[in-house]
Amino acid sequence: MKHRICLLLALTLAQTVWGQHEEKLDTAFNLHELVVTGTRTPKLLKDTPVQTRLISSDDIHKADATNVQDLLQTELPGVEFSYAMDQQTHLNFAGFSGQSILFLVDGERLAGETMDDVDFQRLTMNNVERIEIIRGASSALYGSNAGGGVINIITKEASRPWTLNVNSRLSRHNSQRYGVSFSTHGQHASNNLDFSYNGIDNYNVNNGPNPQTRVFSTVYGDKTFHITDKVTLCPWDGFRLTGQAGYFIRTLSRTTDIPERYRDFNGRLSALWKMTEKDHVELSYNFDEYDKSDYYKLTRHDICNYSNVENSVRGVWNHSFVNTGILTIGVEYLHDYLFNTNLDGHTREQDCFDIFTQMDWIISPRWEMVSALRYDYFSDVYHSQITPKLTVRYKTNDHLTLRMSYGMGFRAPTLKEKYYNFDMAGIWIVEGNAQLRPETSHNLNASAEWTKGRYNITATVYHNSVANKLSTGLPHSKTGNSEQLFLEYLNLDNFTVYGAEATFHVRWDKHFGTRMSYAYTKESIAKDESGLTVNSQYLPARQHTLTTRIDWQHQLNKRYELNVTLHGRFHSSVDNREYADYYDISKGIRCIHYPAYTLWKLSTAHHIGKAITLTLAIDNILNYRPKYYYLNAPITDGASLQAGIAIDLDRL
C-alpha cells in the first residue's frame, strides 16, 4: 500500500483540496487525468483553473509520433514547424516563435538552442506519458521564455512489477525507428530504462521554375540515439526521491566529410516530501549540457563549437488550507554557461535567481481563483523582472466551465543576443547588443469548456500585446565602413498577436470518435523604432489551421483488435513582406505568397493477443508535393508507407 501512496502522492494533494468532490465524467475526454503544469500542483483536468490541453498517452500512440515535432503538428492547430536559415527547425505556435514557448521535461528547462529553438529531435516520444500545454503567458510561474506558453513533457512512471517493450518502424528514405523500454516496480523502488534510435537519410526535392523566394532542395536527415534512466525510491511513507540521467546524440551530414554532432547530457535529482497532510516540499537539482560539434572525418577530429550548460536548484513549498486553497512558494537558482565560437570572447555566463508565490483560492465548488507573482534577477547587466498572473475559473453547472486569465510574460535577452559577433558567410556581421531590454507581453485569455455525454467542446480567445520584442533589425552599414553590412540585435516596437481556437470532440461509443480543432491566429509584424517593417528571418503564422482525427476500434475476436485512425491537418496560405534583394535592401520589399496545404495520414494498428501490435500507415495519402519547397512548406515528397511492430514481452 505504501508504494501506491508514494506514487499517488500528487493525487492525494488534489483530494485534500477537493475533499469529496466527485463527478461522473466520461473518461474518453481524459477529464479525470491529473495535470500539473498550470498551477505547479496536481489538478484534475476538469477542475484545473488554468486551461490546459492534454495530449494523453493514447493520443501519442494513435499519432505514432517519433518526436515532439511530429506529435504537436499532428495534434494541435496553430502549430507550424518550418525551416529557419541554414535549414534549422523553427516553431511558430499561435504567433509565438520557439524562443517564447517554454519547453519543459518533467518541469525542467532544456539547455541549448539553434536559431532560438530547442532541439526538437531530442524530445522523442518513446518514454513520454503525456504532454501538457498551457497557452498564454506563464512567466509568473516559469520565468523567462514563457511569454507564449508552456509545453511540459511528462515522462513515464513504472506501475507494474515489470514491463519490457521493443518496437520498430520502417519507412521511405531509409527511415528507421527502434525503441526499447524496460521498467520495474517494487514496494520501495521503481526504474524506467528507455532507449531509442531514429534515422533517416538525406534526400533531394525538386522545385518548379522561378520560385518567388528562398527554397530548399535537400532535406537533411539525421540519426539520433537517446538513452535515459529514471530511478524512483520511496523509502518511507510520504517521501519520494527521483534520480534521472539521459544521454542524446544526433548526427547530421550537410557535408559528407564534416558531419555535425549534437549532444546532450542531463541529470536530475529531486525529492518530494509530504511533511504533513497539508505541507509538501519539493527540492530538485537539474543539470543539462547541450553541445554542438563538427567531426572532421579526414583528420578524425571532433571540434566543439557550442556548449550550453545549465545548473539549477529549486525548492517549492505547498501548503494546503482545508477546502480553501493551496499556497505555493518557490525559489530557484540557475547558472547559465555558454561557449560559442560566434560569441565575443567565446564564453559567457550568468546567474539567475527567482522567487515566486502562488495562491490558489477555492472560493466555492463553482469558483476558483489563482494569483501568482514572480521576481527574476539576472546577474549579467543586473536586470530584474516582476511578472504577475491572475486566473479565475467558474463552473456554471456540471457541464460548463468558464476560465479567464491575465498573465504577463517576459523573455530576458540571452547571452547570445547580447554578445554575438561573427561574420555570417560574408553577407553581414551579426552583432549582439548588451543594452537589450527584456521582451514583455500581456496576455488575456478566456475559454469555455462544455462537456455532456458524448460531447466535449472547448472555445478559447486570446490577445497578446508584446513590447520590446527581441530580434535582429535591418541590415545596415556603419560610418567609415559603408560596404560592410551589420545585422544587430535590438528591441522592436510593440505589436499584437490575437486569435481563437475551438475544439469539438465527440465519442459516439467506445469504438468510434472524432476530434476537430480549429485555430485562428493574427500576428502583426513587428517594426523597428523608425517604423520600418523588420523582415524577420522567421515566417509569420498562418491565419487558419485545422487538425482532425477520426478513430475507429473494432474487436474481431479475443485475440485480434483493429484500430483505424485518420489524422489530417490543413494550413491556410500566408503572405509575407520580404526584401526583393537581400544584397540591396534599397530595392524595397515585395509580398510573397506561401500557398495553403493539407496533409492526411491513415494508420491501422493490429493488436494480436495482448502483446503484439502491428502498425501499417500511409502518410500523406493524397500524395501532396509542394510545387516550391519554401521554408514553411511541409517536408514531404509524396505518400509514404510506414510499417511498424511493437511487442510487450511481459505480456507474451
Added chain:
Amino acid sequence: MPVNGMGRHLTGILLGATAILFEACTGLFGGLYDEPEETPKPVIITEKDTKSDTLLHTVSGLLYIDASSWKDWYYIDLQAIANPQTREQAVTQIGQPYPIPTTGDDKADRDYGIYTYWFDVWGKGINVYEFRQFKATSAQPSPDSWSLAVHRNNVRTNDGGVYETQLTNIDQLSMQKEELKALPFTTDEWTKNAVWADDSQMLNSLIGCQGISINPVLSSWLRLDIPPMPPAFTHNNHVFILRNNDGTFAALQLTNYISPSGIKCCLTIQYKYPL
C-alpha cells in the same frame, strides 16, 4: 566505522561532490572533444638513395594553401621547390594571391572575362544554367615560372597534362620514366562556367565565372555538387601524375581540403617531384 574514518569519508564525498558541481558549471563533455589543429606547415623532405645514402634531387612533402577565396588564383612552382637555392622563396610565394581580373579588355588570345550565369541551384541543380551577361577582362596574370595553380576546387597546369592513378598512397608509386611517358595525359580545357569567381549575387542564384582553361582531371580531386544546398564537396584522394611542360613528372595527392577552423577549399597537397 570509527567516527574519524566516517568523517574522512564524508569529507571526501563532499569534496568530490563539490568538484563535480564546479566542473558541472562549464560542462562534463569537455574531454570528448579535440582541440582545433594548427594550420599545417609546409613539409619538404629531400629523398635519399637507400643504398648509397646520398641525397637525391627528388623532394616530397606537404603543401598547405588557403585557396578558399573566390577572387584569387594561387601558384605552385615544383621546380623551384626542388631546387635548394630557390626552395624557401618558392614555398613563401605559394600563399601569394593572383587576383582574377575584373577589368580590362585584353582579348589577345581568348575571350577572357567574367561570364555570369543563372544556375538552378534550388531546383534541378548546377547542371541547369542560363547565360546572363559577359564582361571582358584582362587575361589571368601568373608568375614567370609555375607548375600548377589552384582556385577553390579548380586546378590549372602550365601547358601540362594530368593522369589519375588508382593509388591512394603516394609512396606506392613505382612507375619508371618510360612508363610515365606512355600514360594518356589530359591537357587543360577552356571553360566559361566552371571557375566560380563572383559570389556577390549568390543568393539570387547568379554566379560570375572566369573564362579560363582548367585541367578537368586534376580538378576532379575536389568536386562540388548542387544539390544539396549548401554545396556538397566530394574528395578524391587518388594519386595524380602531373606532366610538366618541360617533360618532368610529379605525383600529387589532395589529402585534405578543410582548414582546422572548418573552411573548405583550404588544400593540403602531398607531392613528390621529380619522379
